[in-house]
Amino acid sequence: MRRLSHAYLGLVLAFLYLPILVMVAMAFNRSALYELPFTFDLVWFRALADNQRLLAASWNSVWIAACNAVIATFLGTLAAIAFARYSFRGKQLMQLLLFPPITIPWLIIGTSMLIFFFWTGIGRGLHAILLGHVALSLPYVIVVVGARLQSFGPTLEEAAATLGATPVQTFLRVTLPMIAPGVVTAALFAFAVSFDQFVISYFLAPPGTSTLPVEIYTAIRKGFTPEINAVSSIIIVISMGLMLAVARNYRFGGD
Amino acid sequence: MSRVDVDRVSKRYGQVVALDEVTITFADGEFFGLLGPSGSGKTTLLRAIAGFVIPDRGTIAFDGEQVESVPVHRRDIGMVFQNYALFPHLTVADNIGFGLDVRHVDRSDRERRLADLLALVRLAGFGARKPRELSGGQQQRVALARALATRPRVLLLDEPLGALDRRLRQEMQVELRDIQRETGVTTIFVTHDQEEALTLSDRIAIINEGRLVQVGAPVEIYERPRSLFAARFLGDANILRGTVVDRSTLRLADGTLILSALPAAPVAIVRPEKIAVLPAAAPAAGNVLVGEILQAVYSGASTTYRIRVAALGDEPLLAFVQSASGDVLTPGAPVLARWSPEQTVPLQG
Numbered sequence: 139m140r141r142l143s144h145a146y147l148g149l150v151l152a153f154l155y156l157p158i159l160v161m162v163a164m165a166f167n168r169s170a171l172y173e174l175p176f177t178f179d180l181v182w183f184r185a186l187a188d189n190q191r192l193l194a195a196s197w198n199s200v201w202i203a204a205c206n207a208v209i210a211t212f213l214g215t216l217a218a219i220a221f222a223r224y225s226f227r228g229k230q231l232m233q234l235l236l237f238p239p240i241t242i243p244w245l246i247i248g249t250s251m252l253i254f255f256f257w258t259g260i261g262r263g264l265h266a267i268l269l270g271h272v273a274l275s276l277p278y279v280i281v282v283v284g285a286r287l288q289s290f291g292p293t294l295e296e297a298a299a300t301l302g303a304t305p306v307q308t309f310l311r312v313t314l315p316m317i318a319p320g321v322v323t324a325a326l327f328a329f330a331v332s333f334d335q336f337v338i339s340y341f342l343a344p345p346g347t348s349t350l351p352v353e354i355y356t357a358i359r360k361g362f363t364p365e366i367n368a369v370s371s372i373i374i375v376i377s378m379g380l381m382l383a384v385a386r387n388y389r390f391g392g393d
Numbered sequence: 394m395s396r397v398d399v400d401r402v403s404k405r406y407g408q409v410v411a412l413d414e415v416t417i418t419f420a421d422g423e424f425f426g427l428l429g430p431s432g433s434g435k436t437t438l439l440r441a442i443a444g445f446v447i448p449d450r451g452t453i454a455f456d457g458e459q460v461e462s463v464p465v466h467r468r469d470i471g472m473v474f475q476n477y478a479l480f481p482h483l484t485v486a487d488n489i490g491f492g493l494d495v496r497h498v499d500r501s502d503r504e505r506r507l508a509d510l511l512a513l514v515r516l517a518g519f520g521a522r523k524p525r526e527l528s529g530g531q532q533q534r535v536a537l538a539r540a541l542a543t544r545p546r547v548l549l550l551d552e553p554l555g556a557l558d559r560r561l562r563q564e565m566q567v568e569l570r571d572i573q574r575e576t577g578v579t580t581i582f583v584t585h586d587q588e589e590a591l592t593l594s595d596r597i598a599i600i601n602e603g604r605l606v607q608v609g610a611p612v613e614i615y616e617r618p619r620s621l622f623a624a625r626f627l628g629d630a631n632i633l634r635g636t637v638v639d640r641s642t643l644r645l646a647d648g649t650l651i652l653s654a655l656p657a658a659p660v661a662i663v664r665p666e667k668i669a670v671l672p673a674a675a676p677a678a679g680n681v682l683v684g685e686i687l688q689a690v691y692s693g694a695s696t697t698y699r700i701r702v703a704a705l706g707d708e709p710l711l712a713f714v715q716s717a718s719g720d721v722l723t724p725g726a727p728v729l730a731r732w733s734p735e736q737t738v739p740l741q742g
Contacts, residue, residue, distance in 0.1 A: 297478035299465040300443060301492035302543060308466075311495070315482045 158374060165367035182368040192369060195353035198264060199333055202349060206271040206332040211325040213272070214279025219313070221280065222287035223295070236277045244337035247274070252341045266342040267349065271335055275328040282327060286320025287313075326384045330377060395456045395546035395579050396421045397442060402451030404437055404603075411437040412448070413603040419547075419581055424573050426594035427583045428626070434603040435583045436551060442581065443549050444468050455546050471540030471578070472549040476556060477532050479524035485535050486511075486520035492543035510538040513572060530561045537569070541576060548573075550582035554589060566592050587627050591615065599623050619741045621660065630662040631710050633737070641734065649704040651680050651737055658739035667736035668712040670698055673727035680737065682730045684710060686722050696721050700730055 168179035186192060220226075221233055239247065251270050252262075260266055294316065298308040314321075336351040343352055350373065357366055397419040404412040411434045419425050427435040440446040442453060444465035452459050460468055471492075479488050487494070489510055493503045511517045514534035524532055533553065540548055553569065554562045570593055573580050584590050590597050591611045599606040599614065599622070607614055607623040618624035621632065635645040636659065643651040643661055653661060663680075670686075671677055684702035687709050695716055699709040710730055722728060 293474055293476070293478040294480060296445060296465070297472070297474060297480070298491070298495075300468075300470055300472040300549075301495065301539065302466050302469070303491070303495040304466055307495045311491070312480060 161367050162371045162374065164364060165371040167364070170364055182364040185363075185365050186368045189365060192350075192353055192357070192365070195348050195350045196369070198347065199350035202264060202268050202271060203329045203332040205268055206275055207325045207329040209268075210272045210275035210279050210328040211283075211321060214276050214324060214328075215283050215317070215321055217276070218280045218283035218287055222284055223292055236280055239274070240277055244335075248337040248341040251338060255342065262342050262344045264347060267339050270338040270342055271332040274335065274338065275331045278327045278331060279324040282324040283317055283320045286317045290316055323384050326380050330380050330384075333373075333380075334377065397547055397579060397581070398452075398454045398457070399438070399442070400452045400454070402438070402441060402448045402453060404434075404441065404446060404448050410603045411446075412441065414451070415600075415603070415605055416451075417598060417605060417608060419579055420596075422577045422579055424570070424580045424593055424595045425582070426590040426597045427581065427600060428587065428590040428597055429585065429600035429606075430626070431585060433600045435585075435600045437603075438600070439549055439551055439581060439583045442547065443470055443472055469543070469546045470549055471543065471545035471547070473533075473536045473540050473551065473553045475552045477524075477536035479532055479535055479539070481524055483523075484520060485516065485522050485524065485527070488524065488535055489520075489538045489542050491539060496543065506542060510542055513541070513575070514538045514568075529557050530565060533557065533565060534568075537572065541572075541578065545578065548576075548578045548580040550580065552583055552585070555584075555586075562589070569593060591627070597627075599626055601626075615664075617738060618662065621662075621740060624662045624738070624740065629665050629711055631665060631668070631705075632708070633661045633663065633705070634659065643737075643739070645704045646706070647704045649682065652734035653737035653739055654735045655737070655739050658741065661737050661739045663732055663736055663738065665697075665711040666713040667732045668710070668714075669731045670700070670712050670714050670722065671729045671731055673729060675729060677729050677731045679731055679733045682710065684728055684730060686724050686726045686728055688724060689721055691716075691721050698722065698728075700728060702730065 163176065165182055166176075166178055166180070168177040168181060221229065248270075251266075251273075255261060255266050255269075260269065294312050295308050298312045299305075303311060334351065335349075336355065339349045340352045340355065343349065348356070350369070354366055354369065357363070399415055399417045399419075402412055402415045403410070413434075415434075415438060427438060429435040437446055441448055444460070444463065448461060453461055455468070480491065483491070486507055490503055490507055493506060498506070507520065508517070511520060514537055516531060516534055516538070519527065519531065519535075524535065527535065533556075537553075550569075554565050557565060566589060582593065594611055596608065596610055597614055598608045601622055606626075607619050609617075614623060615627055618627065618630070621630075624630040624632075633643060633645060633651055635643045635651065637657045638644050638650065640656055641653055643653065643657045643659070645651060651661065673683070682700075682702045682704055684700040686698055687701045688699040690697040693716070696714050698712045698714060700712060702710045712730060
């Protein structure tokens with residue numbers, strides 16, 4: 139039974155990772171037509187280094203993801219504290235309304251954002267993409283930081299107050315250090331959500347500018363080159379690195 | 394060190410009345426126990442003094458200065474929470490020094506104060522540890538040192554020993570008492586443990602349903618409870634009901650007369666340890682009830698008897714007898730239960 143379950147889990151992981159491994163392997167294969175035998179070569183990474191469009195899009199993606207991580211984590215943490223530590227009218231309804239956007243198809247969210255941004259004059263552009271990503275990341279941040287806040291009651295903050303700490307001192311000396319692992323995790327999540335986001339970015343990108351996922355899509359439509367494998371391999375390494383950091387960080391954070 | 398005046402403080406939560414016109418004065422340097430069942434309002438009163446609960450009506454003053462509108466962090470209090478609420482990310486030293494740090498006390502003063510406090514709670518050398526590396530009793534002492542660090546005007550303790558096992562609790566009671574004496578800080582603590590309240594307090598307030606039932610020194614409340622609630626909440630009590638015959642006599646349902654030194658009332662109590670249990674033939678004066686042993690529980694130093702007494706109906710008489718002779722009466726034995734009129738406590742409520 140044990141061996142069977144091991145074998146089963148192995149199959150699941152193989153199913154998940156084999157296509158990715160093939161893609162990464164092909165990024166290092168000299169042939170443009172996926173011919174075997176495998177010949178190790180960095181030719182596609184060199185081609186990538188010369189591809190200005192792809193590099194510009196990568197830079198946009200990293201920049202937007204980083205800004206998104208900072209903004210969404212900041213706003214989301216404040217919201218999580220409000221939800222966890224204060225009572226106010228409509229709190230339950232507001233908490234409930236946080237989750238549906240996660241389940242609404244991105245295509246629909248992207249379309250509605252495009253219409254809304256057009257109608258309000260925000261328009262399209264990197265700023266619109268960033269705005270969309272922040273909106274999308276907020277629920278994740280609130281949930282992750284909120285879970286951390288729930289893990290300790292308000293008693294620690296009360297204790298700080300009895301010792302003479304002002305609300306600001308209490309936040310900086312007690313609340314923030316306590317939720318720090320959650321905040322870091324939330325920031326990594328927000329970065330990943332933005333970095334991987336395609337649909338919203340695609341809808342909100344103005345002609346001539348784009349993010350990495352959008353650029354990859356465009357490139358694929360024009361004709362697939364192993365350069366895509368190369369850039370995808372880099373993205374996979376970054377994404378997995380982030381998620382491993384999240385996993386590690388969250389275990390460290392758990393009580 | 395302060396006097397604390399609570400004047401006609403009321404607090405409701407929806408339909409629930411947590412505090413109902415509570416008026417009480419905590420004297421400067423006093424060790425005061427708030428005793429009551431859960432939900433009695435004792436914790437609400439403590440949290441109102443701390444500033445976490447804003448009274449609907451009434452005033453709270455420290456040394457005559459009203460504090461209802463002063464936020465917690467400016468009330469200059471020290472508080473020990475039920476589960477200590479030590480900051481897990483800080484060392485023992487930084488926990489204790491927290492109140493000094495937020496007040497920007499300069500470094501040499503901080504270190505000196507820290508050393509004094511660690512010595513006071515017998516934790517010298519533990520400064521660099523994290524709270525989770527300490528035992529329950531040690532954590533309790535850190536919480537106490539932290540609360541005392543800023544020399545608060547009032548020290549508030551919320552079930553401070555509740556999380557400790559019995560043995561440790563008794564040790565800590567003595568220690569807490571000593572530390573309170575040494576610092577002289579006005580201390581108000583909440584407990585539902587009657588023994589703890591009796592051992593620690595200069596005075597006790599018994600609280601029930603948001604009202605003060607009785608306030609007084611432990612010996613006063615125990616020996617002269619004014620109501621059935623106070624009598625039963627603090628210790629055990631045999632209840633005697635009847636009609637008042639004259640100033641010092643109560644007649645039970647079956648006609649037995651109960652004498653009291655104090656003015657008689659329709660309801661009186663007698664504490665189980667005041668009752669002498671004698672063989673049926675023994676000569677006896679004072680209040681004497683005839684009965685038979687129902688149950689005898691020997692516990693070393695004393696024996697607890699439940700005695701069936703016709704005069705009391707179904708309710709057996711409870712008597713604690715010191716094991717002076719070493720003899721234990723067996724169930725079924727006919728006995729006399731005797732106590733002197735001074736030990737009969739007529740109740741007012």
